[in-house]
Amino acid sequence: NAGVTQTPKFRVLKTGQSMTLLCAQDMNHEYMYWYRQDPGMGLRLIHYSVGEGTTAKGEVPDGYNVSRLKKQNFLLGLESAAPSQTSVYFCASSRPGQGAFAGYTFGSGTRLTVV
């Protein structure tokens, strides 16, 4: 089925370790986003991309980096994980312009625990 696929689904990291979360979409969407979800705080935008080769900071970008080398993939990196980055991470995609009317398509999430 078409949609947004996130890998891995679960991960436990030790403080200071690094990792990359992968988001892949097969809907030819231009826009892609990374959000983190924390209890009582809803979803907060980490980084986003409006197209291949472009990225921009969102609301809470510190400690994260992203890359969009291919239109269908959006990678989120943690260079040196901290316990404060324990969260559920969601990737989403959407179309630009009139396509924005359709809202976002979300992946199923990555549950990350930093110990």
Place this chain on the structure above:
Amino acid sequence: AQSVAQPEDQVNVAEGNPLTVKCTYSVSGNPYLFWYVQYPNRGLQFLLKYITGDNLVKGSYGFEAEFNKSQTSFHLKKPSALVSDSALYFCAVRDRRDTNAGKSTFGDGTTLTVKP
């Protein structure tokens, strides 16, 4: 800047009763408004949207929402709740003027529990 407020962390209703999940928003320009639902251990799923036109919009699973510009609200409603409607609901707003990236701002979510 844009923001969304969902004033209730938790809404409890009995099966068969009507339900309302509240949302108010703030944007500089005119809004696009969305409701999403999240079931346990799943990603968010799109429910419905308001873009323009009729203030009452209908979405998936019998849900509807009413846009009220004067009260800057977009409350989610359903005439008769089902136990299977129990989930976490998010309201989101997007400024129509954001033609660059269409970033949505989400509320903190409201947990809906429907009891048999």
